[in-house]
Amino acid sequence: MVAFSLNGRNVELKVDPATPLLWVLRDHLGLTGTRFGCGMGLCGACTVHLDGAAIRSCSTPVSQAAGRSVTTIEGLGGDHPLQRAWVEHNVPQCGYCQSGQIMSAAALLASNPQPDEEHIRQAMSGNLCRCGTYHKVQRAILSVAAVEHWQPAAEDAS
Ligand code: FES
Ligand code: FES
Structure with missing residues (x-):
């Protein structure tokens, strides 16, 4: 189970903690404004905020978001x-x-x-x-x- 704040709302998911945050946002939570480009942290298409800092969600395991605040373009x-x-x-x-x-x-x-x-x-x-x-x-x-x-x-x- 991974729990974090997403665009100001608490979310809790049963998901492999190693799953990239990008997949969780798009496939589990339906927030498709964040894009998949290279999948390797090289293009910036998947950029979201983690506690206000810009991060590459394709190369960030969702476990790193646990207990923290994620903001996407929808937010x-x-x-x-x-x-x-x-x-x-x-x-x-x-x-x-x-x-x-x-x-x-x-x-x-x-x-x-x-x-x-x-x-x-x-x-x-x-x-x-x-x-x-x-x-x-x-x-x-x-x-x-x-x-x-x-x-x-x-x-x-x-
Ligand atoms: S998809 Fe290119 S940096 Fe994440
Ligand atoms: S890749 Fe087309 S607007 Fe940036």
């Missing part, structure tokens, strides 16, 4: 400042990598609300996009960082 609620900026800046192309991009960006802004371009480049370097949306991603993050008084969502501040 941002659809009206997160980054999600609005993604729309305003027309960031997605095929969209496949974008939930991972947003989760990495949200973790960055929670730890550093006003990153410069180099901070963003470094923080986002593990999130690959075969459609080449990197410049739009950076503009969208900068636009949120530039908003005076912007505060990270409560779940991202933990």
Whole structure:
């Protein structure tokens, strides 16, 4: 049995503790916003937050989430400042990598609300996009960082 907080709600599952968190999220809990890309921790498509930090859920056993707080793209609620900026800046192309991009960006802004371009480049370097949306991603993050008084969502501040 593994129990953890998921998007603010407690979940408890009978699952092999070695199962990757990504499979648990998608196959056991039906949260398909988190994507499978490489399955090896190399592309960032599967990025979620564990206690507010961006992690690769494909290479994280669910046992590591026990007693902790997991946030997925669904947990941002659809009206997160980054999600609005993604729309305003027309960031997605095929969209496949974008939930991972947003989760990495949200973790960055929670730890550093006003990153410069180099901070963003470094923080986002593990999130690959075969459609080449990197410049739009950076503009969208900068636009949120530039908003005076912007505060990270409560779940991202933990
Ligand atoms: S699917 Fe997890 S890093 Fe690529
Ligand atoms: S938008 Fe297509 S892979 Fe990033």
